Amino acid sequence: xxxxxxxxxxxxxxxxxxxxxxxxxxxxxxxxxxxxxxxxxxxxxxxxxxxxxxxxxxxxxxxxxxxxxxxxxxxxxxxxxxxxxxxxxxxxxxxxxxxxxxxxxxxxxxxxxxxxxxxxxxxxxxxxxxxxxxxxxxxxxxxxxxxxxxxxxxxxxxxxxxxxxxxxxxxxxxxxxxxxxxxxxxxxxxxxxxxxxxxxxxxxxxxxxxxxxxxxxxxxxxxxxxxxxxxxxxxxxxxxxxxxxxxxxxxxxxxxxxxxxxxxxxxxxxxxxxxxxxxxxxxxxxxxxxxxxxxxxxxxxxxxxxxxxxxxxxxxxxxxxxxxxxxxxxxxxxxxxxxxxxxxxxxxxxxxxxxxxxxxxxxxxxxxxxxxxx
Numbered sequence: 001x002x003x004x005x006x007x008x009x010x011x012x013x014x015x016x017x018x019x020x021x022x023x024x025x026x027x028x029x030x031x032x033x034x035x036x037x038x039x040x041x042x043x044x045x046x047x048x049x050x051x052x053x054x055x056x057x058x059x060x061x062x063x064x065x066x067x068x069x070x071x072x073x074x075x076x077x078x079x080x081x082x083x084x085x086x087x088x089x090x091x092x093x094x095x096x097x098x099x100x101x102x103x104x105x106x107x108x109x110x111x112x113x114x115x116x117x118x119x120x121x122x123x124x125x126x127x128x129x130x131x132x133x134x135x136x137x138x139x140x141x142x143x144x145x146x147x148x149x150x151x152x153x154x155x156x157x158x159x160x161x162x163x164x165x166x167x168x169x170x171x172x173x174x175x176x177x178x179x180x181x182x183x184x185x186x187x188x189x190x191x192x193x194x195x196x197x198x199x200x201x202x203x204x205x206x207x208x209x210x211x212x213x214x215x216x217x218x219x220x221x222x223x224x225x226x227x228x229x230x231x232x233x234x235x236x237x238x239x240x241x242x243x244x245x246x247x248x249x250x251x252x253x254x255x256x257x258x259x260x261x262x263x264x265x266x267x268x269x270x271x272x273x274x275x276x277x278x279x280x281x282x283x284x285x286x287x288x289x290x291x292x293x294x295x296x297x298x299x300x301x302x303x304x305x306x307x308x309x310x311x312x313x314x315x316x317x318x319x320x321x322x323x324x325x326x327x328x329x330x331x332x333x334x335x336x337x338x339x340x341x342x343x344x345x346x347x348x349x350x351x352x353x354x355x356x357x358x359x360x361x362x363x364x365x366x367x368x369x370x371x372x373x374x
Contacts, residue, residue, distance in 0.1 A: 303340075
């Protein structure tokens with residue numbers, strides 16, 4: 001269950017090699033276009049930043065609904081063109097002049113953008129992702145899944161979910177491989193900050209992009225935010241040592257994660273109030289019972305606020321493994337150290353305390369344990 005609901009906007013991009021340098025090292029770009037159904041008042045232009053008072057500008061329409069606006073930049077940035085508080089378009093302004101034509105009187109009205117190869121790239125990626133779900137094999141899986149749900153066929157549901165994820169992962173691998181040869185810009189950064197790709201699986205690529213972007217735009221607040229996100233990802237990246245956790249168990253005794261070294265350990269963040277966590281618990285119980293005598297342990301970290309709730313859920317779900325909690329919800333020191341903002345979340349560490357897998361759901365945990373425990 002999520003602690004924070006994120007809102008992502010689709011940002012269209014305009015980048016080229018055109019240079020218009022000014023004395024301050026900046027340059028000018030021109031945005032022009034036509035509004036099909038003009039409203040009243042100017043078009044507001046807002047720089048999208050984390051500042052409390054972002055820069056706001058405007059441009060007035062000509063009698064025929066056309067407009068031309070020159071924007072001075074010292075670094076690429078995200079901008080929103082707000083047409084009469086009805087239709088808004090988000091752009092990345094970089095080094096290319098843009099033609100932006102809009103409907104103007106419909107929030108979801110037509111938008112036409114010309115002169116942006118990077119926008120074309122993002123549009124093509126969006127089409128690729130849509131094409132995946134339109135494949136006959138995927139549609140068949142989705143159809144069979146609906147039938148399985150109606151018939152409450154738990155095993156079939158899990159099988160179809162895993163089949164879909166396997167195909168989706170292969171498709172995302174292909175898309176990432178294509179992106180790897182593309183230049184780094186704010187449009188790509190925004191794409192990677194969303195939920196389109198598995199950040200854990202593609203951590204190496206994210207790190208490469210962060211390094212290149214920092215070298216290219218070292219003063220950009222957007223790049224700094226992206227780099228900070230990637231740095232946090234590194235904490236639980238596969239191949240990294242799991243951060244230490246030292247919290248009280250239900251009896252009040254402090255237990256360290258490192259005390260379990262020598263075993264394969266599932267570090268499982270969960271809570272009584274977390275529905276998806278409780279639904280996943282039977283799968284963890286099954287894996288625990290199968291491998292507990294073969295060098296496997298579970299280290300449950302509860303993000304509950306009440307000891308009564310925590311202990312009750314342990315008993316109700318039959319969780320007979322190591323449990324710890326400081327009962328501080330998402331302010332738990334372990335949640336902070338592991339950069340947790342949603343649960344269920346889990347990592348699997350090897351006997352040396354190194355992370356070897358993350359978020360193994362359903363039969364995936366048992367399958368992984370079969371691979372590593374001989």
